[in-house]
Amino acid sequence: MGDGRWSNEGRARGGAVLVAATLLVGVFPGVAHARLDYRVQGGDTLSAIAARHGVSATSLVDANGLDDPDRIVAGTVLVIPGGEGPAGGHVVQPGETLSAIAARYGVSTSALAEANGITNPNLIRAGQHLRVAGGSSPAAQPAASSSGASSSTSSSRDDVRRLITQEAQRQGWRPAVPLGLAMQESGWNNSVVSSAGARGIMQVMPATGEWVGRYLLGRSLDLSDPADNVAAGMAYLDHLYDRFDGDIELTLAGYFEGPERVVRNGASESGQRYAANVLALADRYR
Secondary structure, X not given: OOOOEOOOHHHHHOOHHHHHHHHHHHHOOOOOOOOEEEEOOOOOOXXXXXXXXXXXXXXXXXXXXXXXXXXXXXXOEEXXXXXXXXXXXXXXXXXXXXXXXXXXXXXXXXXXXXXXXXXXXXXXXXXXXXXXXOOOXXXXXXXXXXXXXXXXXXXXXXHHHHHHHHHHHHOOEOOHHHHHHHHHHHOOOOOOEOOOOOEOXXXXXXHHHHHHHHHHHOOOOOOOOHHHHHHHHHHHHHHHHHHOOOOHHHXXXXXXXXXXXXXXXXXXXXXXXXXXXXXXXXXXXX
């Protein structure tokens, strides 16, 4: 049996930590001290770009020598002032994926894509500068804000962590892997909806939620409710764990790319990276 359940984790981890560590050594290079750039997307406005990056529109105009701030062209690369140092961004290295970078900084892939105007998270290029909003640098933790909004966000994340922990334990799992999976999927944010329609903390597709409710939990589920969302994701994870005979890497790959594809072809390269990222995140919560 594999990683996750109370009675089997110690034995099943076997080489899982070493496998994850081996994969991640090459995937996660150091944080770059480099200028932060942003490529203008269709529909962008200068004021919206400034707000997204926490700078003033005037500073963007000055940094880029813009004559008319009301006229910016899609594809133009803008310099974001103040984008130096580890807290300012990350320079994409050859072989990196957006999900791997998100895992490194403890943010969700969708949040990282949104912060950088990325419409296709599978298309990033080496040398691209990414803003990492709300994440934690591996070298240093940003100072905590004393604002009420920051405290509210922290409290909400604490509530979600407790919810995942309690549901994982209720279903017979150690919490670390479910916590890592939820962090990878949504950043523990129940309001996240993917472009494919996956919803909430565990990023459950509506059809999957309906199937889980009917056949695994025996009740209807509301995926917009954090408790139901976590219950659905945990029940589905547990179902996959049984289906793949306790192999945690295949279980996680199945969660990511669909179990039928993994059964037919094995875990894809992206599925393997996803599993490694989740396991690396899980190690934070052990």
